[in-house]
Amino acid sequence: MPMYRKSLLILLLIVAAVAGGTYYGCYTQDKETIQLDAAAGSSGTQQDLPEVTVYVTGAVNKPGVVTVRDGARTMDAVNACGGLLPTADSGQINMAQVLKDGQQVRIPEKKGESAAANKQTAGQSSAKNAAAAAVVNINTASAEELDTLPGIGPAMAKRIIEYRETEGSFAAPEDLKKVRGIGEAKFRKLKDKICI
Structure with a gap:
């Protein structure tokens, strides 16, 4: 009889271990399936968003x-x-x-940042745009062309033209310094952009 009880006890332990293992395996498999379904559902909703x-x-x-x-x-x-x-x-x-x-x-671009906006707001003519890209002849340039030079505004362009009309054509680019308001510093900025 003691041997029978031992065998029965061992058999019950084996059955309990198998049942526990089976339950654990089914539980974790269900849990993984639920997680996969949840992940598929969330990605499906993201893909299905309009x-x-x-x-x-x-x-x-x-x-x-x-x-x-x-x-x-x-x-x-x-x-x-x-x-x-x-x-x-x-x-x-x-x-x-x-x-x-x-x-x-x-x-939109900030005012003054866009070349197209500059052309429209300043009302520049095509001749003035071409003059800005090329070297300006100080003996023949109009006030608008002179205005494209760095540091030369409308008032300075008028002075250059008045000097040219009263004193005659410039003999050399350096003669531009004879115009009131154009010193050495301003001339240095202009010298590569002007010619005679």
Whole structure:
């Protein structure tokens, strides 16, 4: 009889261990399945979110058409375009505005930063733009052409023309220093941009 009890006790221990192991295995497998379902559900909801497509132009690093999640803000679209340029005037745009599908977002540049804006606001003629890029002949240049030179404003351009009319043409670029208001320092800035 004692042998029978020992065998029965060992058998019960083995059955309990097998049952415990089976229960543990099923429990962890169910837990992993629940975690995988939750992960698939959360990624599925992210993929199923509606999207909006907007066109971002102006002072951003990579202007173009971008797609962002529905409910995204202007800031999200700007970041999708590589962020703002240093010349961007971010104070002129509402970065917290909710975007709508098909919307155009234009990021303006600071006044005076854009060459196109400079041309429009200053009302420069094409002759003045060409003169700014080329060397200016101080004997034949108009007041507008002289005004394109560094340090020469409308008043100084008028003085140069008056000097030219009263004293005659300049014989050398250095003769420009004879005009009242043009000293050595100002002439150094001009000497590579002028000719006779």
